Amino acid sequence: MESPLTAISNVVIFQYIGKQLYITxxxxxxxKWSLPSTRILPGQTSFxxxxxxxxxxxxxxxxxxxxxxxxxxxxxxxxxxxxxCVSYIYLxxxxxxxxxxxxxxxxxIRRLPKLAAINGTTIHYAxxxxxxxxxxxxxxxxxxxxxxxxLTLQESFETVTGKPVDRRNFRKKMNDLDVLNKQNKxxxxxNARTHLYSxxxxxxxxxxxxxxxxxxx
Amino acid sequence: MESPLTAISNVVIFQYIGKQLYITxxxxxxxKWSLPSTRILPGQTSFxxxxxxxxxxxxxxxxxxxxxxxxxxxxxxxxxxxxxCVSYIYLxxxxxxxxxxxxxxxxxIRRLPKLAAINGTTIHYAxxxxxxxxxxxxxxxxxxxxxxxxLTLQESFETVTGKPVDRRNFRKKMNDLDVLNKQNKxxxxxNARTHLYSxxxxxxxxxxxxxxxxxxx
DNA sequence: CTAATAGTGTCTTTTAGACAATATCGG
DNA sequence: CCGATATTGTCTAAAAGACACTATTAG
Numbered sequence: 001m002e003s004p005l006t007a008i009s010n011v012v013i014f015q016y017i018g019k020q021l022y023i024t025x026x027x028x029x030x031x032k033w034s035l036p037s038t039r040i041l042p043g044q045t046s047f048x049x050x051x052x053x054x055x056x057x058x059x060x061x062x063x064x065x066x067x068x069x070x071x072x073x074x075x076x077x078x079x080x081x082x083x084x085c086v087s088y089i090y091l092x093x094x095x096x097x098x099x100x101x102x103x104x105x106x107x108x109i110r111r112l113p114k115l116a117a118i119n120g121t122t123i124h125y126a127x128x129x130x131x132x133x134x135x136x137x138x139x140x141x142x143x144x145x146x147x148x149x150x151l152t153l154q155e156s157f158e159t160v161t162g163k164p165v166d167r168r169n170f171r172k173k174m175n176d177l178d179v180l181n182k183q184n185k186x187x188x189x190x191n192a193r194t195h196l197y198s199x200x201x202x203x204x205x206x207x208x209x210x211x212x213x214x215x216x217x
Numbered sequence: 218m219e220s221p222l223t224a225i226s227n228v229v230i231f232q233y234i235g236k237q238l239y240i241t242x243x244x245x246x247x248x249k250w251s252l253p254s255t256r257i258l259p260g261q262t263s264f265x266x267x268x269x270x271x272x273x274x275x276x277x278x279x280x281x282x283x284x285x286x287x288x289x290x291x292x293x294x295x296x297x298x299x300x301x302c303v304s305y306i307y308l309x310x311x312x313x314x315x316x317x318x319x320x321x322x323x324x325x326i327r328r329l330p331k332l333a334a335i336n337g338t339t340i341h342y343a344x345x346x347x348x349x350x351x352x353x354x355x356x357x358x359x360x361x362x363x364x365x366x367x368l369t370l371q372e373s374f375e376t377v378t379g380k381p382v383d384r385r386n387f388r389k390k391m392n393d394l395d396v397l398n399k400q401n402k403x404x405x406x407x408n409a410r411t412h413l414y415s416x417x418x419x420x421x422x423x424x425x426x427x428x429x430x431x432x433x434x
Numbered sequence: 435c436t437a438a439t440a441g442t443g444t445c446t447t448t449t450a451g452a453c454a455a456t457a458t459c460g461g
Numbered sequence: 462c463c464g465a466t467a468t469t470g471t472c473t474a475a476a477a478g479a480c481a482c483t484a485t486t487a488g
Contacts, residue, residue: 004259005224007301042221043299045292073290073303075262082260084224084301086290151467168469169451176449192458192466211428213450368440385442386478393476409439409485431477 004081009046010037010119011054011088012071012126015095016143019155021109023123026058033105033113035122037085046086058104066142066203067091071126074118085118089126091142134160136211138179141199147183149194150174179206221298226263227254227336228271228305229288229343232312233360236372238326240340243275250322250330252339254302263303275321283359283420284308288343291335302335306343308359351377353428355396358416364400366411367391382431390431396423 012035013024025033038053040046054060071087107113109127133139140156154170174180183196229252230241242250255270257263271277288304324330326344329337350356357373371387391397400413 005222005257007222007224040222040299040301043294043297045294045299046290046301047292048294070289072287073263075264075303077260077262077265080260082257082262084257084263084303086292086301149467166452167467168453171468172470173450188459192460192468194467210430210449213427366440383479384440385480388441389443390477405486409441409487411440427476 006081006083007040007046007086008037008083009040009050009086009088010035010122011050011090012123013065013090013092014126014130014143015092015106016140016156016159017094019159021127021159022106023109023112024058025105025107025113025115027103027105032116033107034116035087035119040086047088050088064095065090065092067139067205069129071122071129074122076118087122087126089129091130091139093143093145131161133205135213136208138199138201138204138206141202141205146202147185147196147198149187150197151194153197173212177208177212223298223300224257224263224303225254225300226257226267226303226305227252227339228267228307229340230282230307230309231343231347231360232309232323233357233373233376234311236376238344238376239323240326240329241275242322242324242330242332244320244322249333250324251333252304252336257303264305267305281312282307282309284356284422286346288339288346291339293335304339304343306346308347308356310360310362348378350422352430353425355416355418355421355423358419358422363419364402364413364415366404367414368411370414386431390429394425394429 015022015024024036026036027033036050036054036058038049041049041052044052067090069089071089073084073086075082075084077083105113109123112123115123130139134157140153140160143160144152144156150171151167153174154165154167157170158164179200180197181200183198185196186193187196232239232241241253243253244250253267253271253275255266258266258269261269284307286306288306290301290303292299292301294300322330326340329340332340347356351374357370357377360377361369361373367388368384370391371382371384374387375381396417397414398417400415402413403410404413
């Protein structure tokens with residue numbers, strides 16, 4: 001006898017645009033927004049099924065995603081039928097793969113549309129995870145463009161962790177951590193010239209031996 | 218059409234006995250040792266199925282386990298058939314529920330019998346998780362008896378994290394963290410008398426704001 | 435008295451944290 | 462010259478880290 005188990009998979013896709021975190025939602029036939037999800041296809045893993053769904057439904061290319069991680073598995077039972085959902089976190093640089101369809105929406109994390117409670121829980125948990133990782137790893141590398149100013153890095157840190165930090169201490173700490181390359185280029189920002197930085201080992205998640213907890217000012 | 222998905226669940230049950238970490242393994246009909254596991258039963262969650270399996274197969278009572286946590290979900294595809302396994306970590310004080318059956322074995326983590334590779338991966342990951350949690354939480358509370366000496370606490374810390382620490386600095390740090398109660402009792406150990414401690418909020422996992430990384434000596 | 439273990443305090447080094455002035459450039 | 466932004470350094474406070482002796486008790 002086959003187990004009457006409904007197995008699905010979904011994903012929280014984060015992007016960082018204009019000092020805000022965004023996630024991608026899709027609208028189903030009932031005009032409700034929800035996380036991109038799919039049934040787990042026969043003979044496939046949740047991950048394979050999800051990749052297929054994202055490719056065909058919202059046109060996501062492999063190069064659009066910089067980082068993937070399993071979040072957790074949640075289950076429920078309703079009317080004798082069990083549902084299992086494997087959730088993932090994806091991090092993307094601000095690309096525009098999401099455009100071109102009314103079924104796909106990019107929402108700032110602070111102003112999400114009404115969602116099923118189960119999706120709200122998943123997003124909340126995904127945010128927690130991202131927040132924690134920002135403190136002890138180079139995870140921001142996957143949300144920022146390859147080259148960025150120190151201030152942009154700091155702003156993304158503040159957005160993800162939710163706390164403001166002192167400019168000088170942040171810069172000092174990042175230098176001590178030795179994870180950045182200072183580019184020879186500069187960028188014109190308003191009326192000043194600012195240096196550009198990149199992560200030394202882009203596309204790899206480096207863990208710090210101690211968490212980075214800069215203080216506010 | 219039902220998805221031909223095999224969904225199972227397994228668990229790494231840790232115990233701390235005599236300065237060593239142990240895990241519980243069971244032996245199946247083919248006389249191979251493996252983590253306790255079960256198929257996910259129809260209309261049930263992986264967790265419910267697992268609890269039932271542990272209760273009926275190895276006589277585990279609710280009071281034997283102090284802490285439970287989902288570890289991760291791993292999947293594989295073989296010959297067109299997909300398998301999904303939701304893994305858990307359980308922490309138990311050194312009880313003796315595991316005795317009385319040849320099918321159940323308690324193995325020190327350093328001397329495990331030959332296991333399926335997939336189980337080895339799960340155990341490795343579980344150890345990593347436990348190790349990390351020991352640094353920033355009161356997780357050791359769930360492996361130790363309710364009352365313990367400072368030295369026992371330190372030894373369990375060293376076992377789980379894999380690094381020796383200085384007695385005086387460890388004691389100072391634990392006092393600063395303010396998570397222990399000093400009992401009025403003492404215990405006779407060899408030729409000296411030693412104080413007993415307990416965790417203030419036993420049965421709750423408290424997270425430290427900063428990780429606890431004492432240095433060796 | 436001796437052997438074994440528990441228990442404790444201080445100094446040094448490192449890291450975190452607070453804080454303000456100067457340089458550059460476009461207009 | 463002015464306004465906006467980028468950049469830089471020092472001092473202080475707190476925490477981590479290294480380190481050695483005394484007290485107790487069973488035998």
